[in-house]
Amino acid sequence: MISILLFAQLQEEAGCSEVEIEADAVSIADIKTLLQTKYGIGSLLESCFVAVNEEYVEDTVVVKNGDTVAFLPPVSGG
Amino acid sequence: MISILLFAQLQEEAGCSEVEIEADAVSIADIKTLLQTKYGIGSLLESCFVAVNEEYVEDTVVVKNGDTVAFLPPVSGG
Amino acid sequence: MNPFAITTLPLNVEALISYVSSPQAGAINTFIGTVRELTGEKKTIYLKYEAYVPMAEKQLKKIGTEVQEKWPGTRIAIHHRIGSLAISDIAVVIAVSTPHRAASFEACRYAIERIKEIVPIWKKEHWEDGTFWVGNQQETISYEKGEPK
Amino acid sequence: MNPFAITTLPLNVEALISYVSSPQAGAINTFIGTVRELTGEKKTIYLKYEAYVPMAEKQLKKIGTEVQEKWPGTRIAIHHRIGSLAISDIAVVIAVSTPHRAASFEACRYAIERIKEIVPIWKKEHWEDGTFWVGNQQETISYEKGEPK
Numbered sequence: 001m002i003s004i005l006l007f008a009q010l011q012e013e014a015g016c017s018e019v020e021i022e023a024d025a026v027s028i029a030d031i032k033t034l035l036q037t038k039y040g041i042g043s044l045l046e047s048c049f050v051a052v053n054e055e056y057v058e059d060t061v062v063v064k065n066g067d068t069v070a071f072l073p074p075v076s077g078g
Numbered sequence: 079m080i081s082i083l084l085f086a087q088l089q090e091e092a093g094c095s096e097v098e099i100e101a102d103a104v105s106i107a108d109i110k111t112l113l114q115t116k117y118g119i120g121s122l123l124e125s126c127f128v129a130v131n132e133e134y135v136e137d138t139v140v141v142k143n144g145d146t147v148a149f150l151p152p153v154s155g156g
Numbered sequence: 157m158n159p160f161a162i163t164t165l166p167l168n169v170e171a172l173i174s175y176v177s178s179p180q181a182g183a184i185n186t187f188i189g190t191v192r193e194l195t196g197e198k199k200t201i202y203l204k205y206e207a208y209v210p211m212a213e214k215q216l217k218k219i220g221t222e223v224q225e226k227w228p229g230t231r232i233a234i235h236h237r238i239g240s241l242a243i244s245d246i247a248v249v250i251a252v253s254t255p256h257r258a259a260s261f262e263a264c265r266y267a268i269e270r271i272k273e274i275v276p277i278w279k280k281e282h283w284e285d286g287t288f289w290v291g292n293q294q295e296t297i298s299y300e301k302g303e304p305k
Numbered sequence: 306m307n308p309f310a311i312t313t314l315p316l317n318v319e320a321l322i323s324y325v326s327s328p329q330a331g332a333i334n335t336f337i338g339t340v341r342e343l344t345g346e347k348k349t350i351y352l353k354y355e356a357y358v359p360m361a362e363k364q365l366k367k368i369g370t371e372v373q374e375k376w377p378g379t380r381i382a383i384h385h386r387i388g389s390l391a392i393s394d395i396a397v398v399i400a401v402s403t404p405h406r407a408a409s410f411e412a413c414r415y416a417i418e419r420i421k422e423i424v425p426i427w428k429k430e431h432w433e434d435g436t437f438w439v440g441n442q443q444e445t446i447s448y449e450k451g452e453p454k
Binding site: 005007008009049051054055056070072073074075076077078 | 189205206207208210211212214236247248268271272273274275276277278279280289290291304
């Protein structure tokens with residue numbers, strides 16, 4: 001199982017904060033496609049950073065069973 | 079009367095914090111000479127700033143009866 | 157005290173100052189980010205901050221490590237509040253102590269800039285005339301892909 | 306609260322922060338100068354600060370005016386303590402609020418540099434092996450004559 005976390009506007013667009021998928025060795029691109037087609041997330045996804053297990057990763061990483069993938073809109077803390 | 083205020087090391091050198099002189103229209107140079115000859119203040123006086131009535135002044139100012147003249151060693155607050 | 161924390165509670169500036177204070181310090185710089193009422197002509201009613209809490213705390217700690225590498229002898233603490241904040245409420249406090257003053261300013265400034273780059277916290281403005289997630293609709297800003305530097 | 310004060314009492318950082326806080330402020334920077342134990346190899350036991358109090362308060366106020374001219378929309382308060390201070394005691398607190406963060410750092414840094422130039426306060430170090438009036442025996446520093454700029 002892979003947990004997908006959504007924050008801020010992404011969460012509002014999807015209408016949920018967490019999505020779980022049964023999968024292993026999935027690309028970030030595949031997850032993005034899922035979020036866009038099934039959860040109606042729009043172009044904001046293209047400007048998001050991605051973190052796997054609480055660490056920023058490149059878009060090219062492959063996600064494994066047990067990982068937590070977070071999609072992070074441009075941050076605005078401080 | 080002119081009040082002369084001494085601070086920090088100047089005060090320690092002179093052994094007093096305030097000197098009063100009966101005078102009018104005295105130059106800073108004259109007051110310095112007095113401090114050096116009568117109160118034993120040394121070369122530190124040359125690196126002091128001078129304030130008259132709580133405002134910095136140039137060394138060339140003439141001090142009048144009623145004024146308060148302060149000799150201020152290089153400051154070290156903060 | 158946890159020096160790098162995300163919390164829903166009001167922030168305590170004195171606690172952070174005490175934490176960084178030390179006999180080796182001659183200077184403490186603190187930066188406090190507060191909720192401003194006006195941004196341009198927009199009037200804020202309140203703000204809401206949201207965070208990816210465990211990752212945000214890790215990132216704050218990472219900023220602390222960066223600061224201590226760049227300015228040896230520094231002590232630093234950073235707390236960020238999340239949830240609803242009213243005008244003048246404190247959103248973030250950074251306290252930095254250093255032996256000499258120049259480094260305290262530089263290190264504190266560095267820390268707030270890094271917070272705005274790499275810590276997963278989001279601000280939602282609640283204005284008189286609507287709401288707005290800050291940072292994701294400003295098309296003048298281009299976000300490069302990959303890990304934020 | 307008097308925003309520009311010289312006092313023998315312990316300084317209250319929170320009071321200065323409250324004073325400068327405002328709905329227009331998005332950033333508050335504070336600088337706190339503390340008594341450091343070691344300067345090079347010299348070990349400080351305590352410090353004594355002395356001031357020409359009425360003139361020093363006027364000069365602090367002047368620095369406040371300069372800051373508000375250079376960074377419009379700023380609120381600022383500065384308190385300096387005098388008398389005997391122990392290690393880690395707070396000697397000076399500057400609090401500056403501004404609409405945006407960059408100015409808060411710049412204005413606060415400006416204020417501490419000006420304090421060190423124009424405010425008649427003197428520090429006497431009491432070391433393990435003697436005393437020393439800081440600022441008047443350092444022959445590497447040349448003091449130009451006339452009014453400090």
